[in-house]
Amino acid sequence: MERHTGINLDMKKKKLVEIKNVSYAKNGQKVLLDVNFNIYKCDFIAMIGPNGGGKTTLLKLMLGLLKPTSGSLRIFDETPGKASQKIGYVPQNVHINRSFPITVLDVVLMGKLEPRTKWWQRKRDQDRREAMQALEIMHVADCAGKMIGQLSGGQRQRVFIARALITTPELLLLDEPTASLDTKGKTDFFNILKELNQKISILMVSHDLFIVSSYVKSVACVNKRLHYHDQAEITGDMLESMYSCTVEDVCPVELVAHGLPQRVLKKHDEHEHHD
Amino acid sequence: MIEALQFEFMQHAFLAGLLASIICGIMGTLVVINRIVFLSGGIAHAAYGGIGLSFYFGWPYMAGAIGFSTVTALIMATVTLKAKHRTDTLIGVMWAVGMATGILLLDLTPGYNVDLMSYLFGSILTVAISDIWLMLAMCGLICCLMLYFYQDLIAISYDQEFARIRGVPTTLLYIMLILLLAVTIVLLIQIVGLILVIALLTIPPFIMERHSRSLAKMIIGSIILSTLFTICGLWLAYTYNLTSGASIIMVGGVVFFLFLGVEKALFRFNKIS
Numbered sequence: 068m069e070r071h072t073g074i075n076l077d078m079k080k081k082k083l084v085e086i087k088n089v090s091y092a093k094n095g096q097k098v099l100l101d102v103n104f105n106i107y108k109c110d111f112i113a114m115i116g117p118n119g120g121g122k123t124t125l126l127k128l129m130l131g132l133l134k135p136t137s138g139s140l141r142i143f144d145e146t147p148g149k150a151s152q153k154i155g156y157v158p159q160n161v162h163i164n165r166s167f168p169i170t171v172l173d174v175v176l177m178g179k180l181e182p183r184t185k186w187w188q189r190k191r192d193q194d195r196r197e198a199m200q201a202l203e204i205m206h207v208a209d210c211a212g213k214m215i216g217q218l219s220g221g222q223r224q225r226v227f228i229a230r231a232l233i234t235t236p237e238l239l240l241l242d243e244p245t246a247s248l249d250t251k252g253k254t255d256f257f258n259i260l261k262e263l264n265q266k267i268s269i270l271m272v273s274h275d276l277f278i279v280s281s282y283v284k285s286v287a288c289v290n291k292r293l294h295y296h297d298q299a300e301i302t303g304d305m306l307e308s309m310y311s312c313t314v315e316d317v318c319p320v321e322l323v324a325h326g327l328p329q330r331v332l333k334k335h336d337e338h339e340h341h342d
Numbered sequence: 343m344i345e346a347l348q349f350e351f352m353q354h355a356f357l358a359g360l361l362a363s364i365i366c367g368i369m370g371t372l373v374v375i376n377r378i379v380f381l382s383g384g385i386a387h388a389a390y391g392g393i394g395l396s397f398y399f400g401w402p403y404m405a406g407a408i409g410f411s412t413v414t415a416l417i418m419a420t421v422t423l424k425a426k427h428r429t430d431t432l433i434g435v436m437w438a439v440g441m442a443t444g445i446l447l448l449d450l451t452p453g454y455n456v457d458l459m460s461y462l463f464g465s466i467l468t469v470a471i472s473d474i475w476l477m478l479a480m481c482g483l484i485c486c487l488m489l490y491f492y493q494d495l496i497a498i499s500y501d502q503e504f505a506r507i508r509g510v511p512t513t514l515l516y517i518m519l520i521l522l523l524a525v526t527i528v529l530l531i532q533i534v535g536l537i538l539v540i541a542l543l544t545i546p547p548f549i550m551e552r553h554s555r556s557l558a559k560m561i562i563g564s565i566i567l568s569t570l571f572t573i574c575g576l577w578l579a580y581t582y583n584l585t586s587g588a589s590i591i592m593v594g595g596v597v598f599f600l601f602l603g604v605e606k607a608l609f610r611f612n613k614i615s
Binding site for chain 1: 552
């Protein structure tokens with residue numbers, strides 16, 4: 068019954084990303100194996116998995132920064148490189164080039180970069196207003212005039228998210244966006260994401276299992292292969308197959324406190340895929 | 343100082359110094375923020391092979407040197423793009439082999455052997471007017487490209503991945519940058535010597551880096567600093583009859599260490615108070 072309505076909803080939704088049988092190997096080592104995965108409009112997906120499981124690789128494949136060894140990717144019905152301007156990307160490493168002579172505002176304005184419009188064609192004032200708005204959404208507007216190197220890791224992460232926001236993306240790819248945020252920052256940030264999610268689809272890599280289960284709509288587990296779970300619950304089985312350890316090993320307090328053991332555990336092979 | 347300017351060779355030296363400062367201010371800033379100082383050193387020293395090649399085959403100096411260093415620069419750029427972790431080793435090897443090639447070819451060239459010192463420290467006091475025109479043309483080209491690609495260059499220097507996602511042709515721009523660098527270095531070696539090229543490329547941008555609010559300001563500051571170094575160095579060389587290139591570098595070096603010292607002292611002072 069539940070699954071039936073789910074499919075009906077899917078039919079109405081616009082498909083943004085279609086990944087079919089994608090494999091990726093680096094130096095002969097298989098990083099991703101036969102991945103099938105779709106992202107629809109207004110999805111809010113958390114991507115979890117162990118280090119080296121291929122999460123970042125999958126994001127980079129979608130962005131066209133890497134080419135798949137086999138299989139096909141369609142992003143907004145185009146090949147990955149072409150459509151990457153519709154994607155807002157927040158990289159995992161926000162600590163690059165800290166002594167670079169650039170202000171926070173200018174970093175955000177980088178999001179307005181389009182090679183086809185040269186600097187004399189730019190609407191500077193409008194761009195600047197949008198950049199300030201994005202910084203306000205991320206609660207770092209007061210840092211606009213500071214040098215990027217002066218900010219703390221968490222503030223810089225917010226700035227990078229603001230930069231992704233002013234690209235007016237239809238899809239937001241976030242690679243561990245909460246890694247440098249404090250607990251309060253995380254809650255704030257997820258509330259912001261929830262709001263953005265009304266218009267923008269979000270795919271987020273995260274190790275914050277606790278927050279994941281309370282905000283996202285679905286979960287994708289990536290460990291060479293990808294398993295998609297239509298619900299936001301994180302089950303013991305998922306953890307076991309992902310991290311090859313038990314629920315208690317991952318985080319005995321958080322998960323048990325959220326009543327995980329009472330949930331009905333689904334197994335990967337029984338699960339209906341998204342498409 | 344003023345009376346020195348009545349000599350034509352001093353006027354030429356000042357003009358050459360000024361143009362070199364502008365070129366180095368722009369290219370040096372790009373070198374420093376892209377962290378390719380070692381690569382520039384590699385190009386400069388490998389250019390020696392080109393000089394040797396020119397003398398051995400009797401080609402004009404520019405043709406051999408620009409040809410040779412463009413090729414080495416392209417190889418270095420490819421390695422940087424393809425196998426980042428191997429870059430410094432390979433540049434180090436090409437650096438040494440380029441220089442050795444140059445020296446061996448000069449050994450094998452019959453007759454008069456050029457003074458190696460003049461390529462290390464240059465001979466800014468004997469700059470020909472044709473070289474000044476050439477530098478002016480190069481300066482114009484670099485300024486135009488810099489203006490046209492300003493935003494793109496910031497983006498690829500700061501966050502290459504993001505620039506690529508926004509559709510900036512990062513590989514092409516990077517290769518353009520390296521080629522411009524190769525030509526710049528060869529052009530300036532003849533006039534100010536390869537050691538002064540590296541010094542002018544790195545010292546002013548390094549001083550400016552943490553005190554500029556934008557790339558443009560860093561470039562302008564670097565140009566002003568290099569001009570100051572060049573003028574002071576030339577004045578010292580003229581007054582005390584010293585080697586011009588070495589004097590300019592000495593001025594830059596002293597300012598650099600003074601600057602570091604003052605910065606440290608201020609930092610301490612701020613911490614205490």
